Amino acid sequence: MIGNAAMLELEGLFVKRGGKRVLDLPLLTLAENETLAVIGPNGAGKSTLLLSIAGLLSPDSGRLRFKGKAIDLSGNTTAYRRRLTMVFQDPLLFDCTVEENVATGLRIRGIGGKELHRQVDLALERFKITHLGRRSARALSGGEAQRVALARAFALQPELVLMDEPFNALDPLARRVLVDDLAHNLHLAGTAAIITSHDRDKVQRLANRVLVLDKGRPVQYGTVDELQQKAHHPFVAAFFGG
Numbered sequence: 390m391i392g393n394a395a396m397l398e399l400e401g402l403f404v405k406r407g408g409k410r411v412l413d414l415p416l417l418t419l420a421e422n423e424t425l426a427v428i429g430p431n432g433a434g435k436s437t438l439l440l441s442i443a444g445l446l447s448p449d450s451g452r453l454r455f456k457g458k459a460i461d462l463s464g465n466t467t468a469y470r471r472r473l474t475m476v477f478q479d480p481l482l483f484d485c486t487v488e489e490n491v492a493t494g495l496r497i498r499g500i501g502g503k504e505l506h507r508q509v510d511l512a513l514e515r516f517k518i519t520h521l522g523r524r525s526a527r528a529l530s531g532g533e534a535q536r537v538a539l540a541r542a543f544a545l546q547p548e549l550v551l552m553d554e555p556f557n558a559l560d561p562l563a564r565r566v567l568v569d570d571l572a573h574n575l576h577l578a579g580t581a582a583i584i585t586s587h588d589r590d591k592v593q594r595l596a597n598r599v600l601v602l603d604k605g606r607p608v609q610y611g612t613v614d615e616l617q618q619k620a621h622h623p624f625v626a627a628f629f630g631g
Contacts, residue, residue, distance in 0.1 A: 395454075396421045396549065396581050397442070402451035404437050404605075412437045412448070412605045419549075424575060424582040426596035430624055433602040435585040439551045442583065444470045456548075471498070473549040478557050480538035482526040487518060490526055491541045498545070512544035515574050532563035536570075543574060550575075552584040556591065568594050589628055601625055 397419040404412040412434040419425055427435045440446035442453070444466035453460045460469045474494070482490050491509045500508065513519045516536045521529070526537065535555060542550055556564045568591050575582055575595075586592050592599060592613065599616055601609040601624065608622040620626035 394421055395419065396423075396456055398452075398454040399442070400452045402438075402441060402448050402453075404434075404441060404446065404448045406437075410605050412441070412602075414438065414451075414602075414607060417600065417607075419581055419583065420597075421581055422579050423597045424584065424595050426592040426599045427583060427585045427602060428587070428592060428599060428624075428628060429602035429608075432604075434605040435602055436553050437605075438602070439475065439553050439583060439585065443473065443475045443551055445475070472547065473551060474542040474545055474547040475551040475553070476535075476538050476542050476555045478554040480534040482529075482534055482537055484527060485525070486522065487524050487526060487529070487537050488513070488522040490537050491544050494541060494545045508544050508546075512540040515543065515577070516540040516570060530563075532559050532567060535559065535567060539567075539571065539574075543578060543580070546578070547580060550580055550582045552582065554585055554587070557587065564588070564591070571595065589630070 395418045399414060399417040402412060402414040427438060429435055437446065441448050441462065444462060447463050451462070453462055455469060455472070460466065483493060488509055491512050492505055495505050495508055510519070513522055516539055518533065518536045518540060521533060526534065529537065539555070556567060559567065572595055584595060596613055598610070598612055600607060601616070601622060603622060603624060609616060609625050616625055617629045620629065
């Protein structure tokens with residue numbers, strides 16, 4: 390764990406689907422301003438973890454604390470969910486302009502007028518898509534669409550961003566450039582992040598620490614350097630080229 394106070398604390402998180410265990414996580418902490426990468430084989434429970442943290446999936450058991458306050462994931466999580474955003478592999482854009490897509494969450498939160506335009510313009514600028522503002526979301530390339538999704542998420546000024554394979558469908562050049570821009574914006578905003586990935590370069594570029602899941606259970610946890618130097622699981626060795 391890096392040297393900042395814990396933002397997120399999970400304990401005893403357990404999720405079943407169809408009577409089968411899909412996630413069993415005894416303990417996880419995330420520091421403020423930290424980026425945690427979650428890796429593992431397909432079906433390891435990575436997306437389930439993000440959905441549980443986001444309050445979009447009620448776990449069978451477990452405790453979550455956010456900045457020291459207990460969050461009841463089986464109850465009304467609206468206030469908690471307003472403090473974070475989630476970005477998916479599919480950008481899930483609305484059939485309207487780029488500007489209108491980025492403004493969507495802000496409008497839902499009651500922000501309008503000059504402040505709405507200021508926050509939208511800032512988000513477009515930070516992800517280098519100001520020139521796309523009036524373009525229809527249907528006319529975007531994959532990389533452009535994912536930039537819009539990220540701009541929409543960051544426009545809300547979240548304390549935590551959850552990202553589920555957000556660059557998986559992009560070509561290598563678009564992925565590399567967007568990862569660099571994301572790293573810059575995470576640092577600029579001081580936003581904590583949890584990102585799932587199958588991309589070693591992305592993990593090395595973004596993550597302070599890495600959680601490795603397999604069959605819903607944690608099998609290794611540490612910094613990128615620690616996992617590269619001593620792999621405790623075949624997936625870790627293969628992922629980092631060991």
